[in-house]
Amino acid sequence: MSDSEQAAPRGRASADHRPKMAEKKRLLMRTRLLDAAMRVFAEPGTTPPVIDDVIREAKVSRGTFYRYFDSLDQVLVALGQDLSNQMTTDILPLYDILQEPWKRISVGFRVFLVRALLDRKWAGFVTRVDVWPHHALVAEYMARDLESGRAAGELDFERSDAATDFLMGASALCIQTILQGVEKVNEYMDACVHMAMASVGYDAAACRRGVGFSLGYLQAWGSGELDLPRPVWALNLNSREGRAFLAYRREAPSGA
Template identity: 35%
Template sequence: MPADPDPKDHRPRVAAERRARMRKRLIESAMIVFAQRGIGASVIPDVIAAAGVSQGSFYNYFRTNDDLLAAVSDALSHDMVQMIESVVGDIEDPALRVATGIRLYLHLARSYPVVAQFLSGTGLSLVGKKSSVYEYLPSDIKEGLKRGTFDEASADVALDMVAGAGVIAVHRMAQGKTTKDYPERIVRAVLRSLGVSAASATKLTSAPLPKLVAPPESLLEKAQEKLTEMAEPSNLRA
């Protein structure tokens, strides 16, 4: 009968923590590479180089581009949803919840260029039933329909309209400067397409938003920090 594990043996915990750090490092590097190159070609060699790991080490964690893309998407979605839900989770009005959530999403993308570049570079490949849009908005839209806030004729395509508007808006912000109220203009257009009156759409997008700042160890902060370091001239980093 094998002996019980030594409760003082910290090696399994240390090994697990090391693996978690390496996986996180690869995901951060992959996000930057996807942001710069999109998904049209194999990014694995570039991710290995950016992370400074061996090919063998890399393949202990991921096998394909799709594996990497899914891992980055999941991690980014988790970070962004946590931050946004901390604000919208207690909002009682479903229309205000939808408006505030989309506004925060767009402002986050503009505040973190690496996020906008990643989402723009990956484009429609991340739009689907596994995205946070399809996970969180259906219940808000159904509640809005029950209250008569949203137009029932638009409900069946509401999620696609929100997702499509988000993709285009983030792409435009990644490509260049947009007006300060650009996210609000996008959200007003989305609300109008859902049957919300012009006056109500303006009111729903006029309240001040809290400035969301990602935790220091989040993917948003770490990837943005790494991208900024990569962009600095070598003499400034020395």
């Protein structure tokens, strides 16, 4: 084989490598801009942040910003969706081993509230309802669980897209309330889970069962009793709020 024939495969390999490197650089810059936006919006201030604040934090030019995003709102939507998708991925080891729809719905709804209690920065972004579009992972899993529950004869609702939107909107508002501060926050989360299940057709007994199960399951997970992975944000279970959640004991409702 001649030298030129030997060099050809190496040349092709080098050419094939360039698009991958370009894509890697593109993803790194996008992440850099999103991280900068999160830091900027996490800082308290009297005026809303603007694009100049983000590019200053990211140490990039305005032209670089506009190569990736058209506006600051687009940045926030992308950031919120990334955070929501990451949250869903984080909890899959905990959530996806559950089989019954009522368990999945109750645990899935409560775990977002628990993270809001532990991670204020995250909660501040996901309270924007527009960052949870229908193609976000949380919407896909929620719609699937609702359809499974209806197929099993447990649930009663007219349209799964309407039910999904209702639950996602309720979740965002509950997260916002927790972020702003609410009296007896663990009792508030119990009530939110109960209302979420009732809204899609579970009867009172099933709602109480879901409230109790989701609380005990997440406490067992948070305390390490369940041998399941925990994401980085769950380290905040050592905080005052986290310890209060783990120690919380729900009073059984009268007639339960």
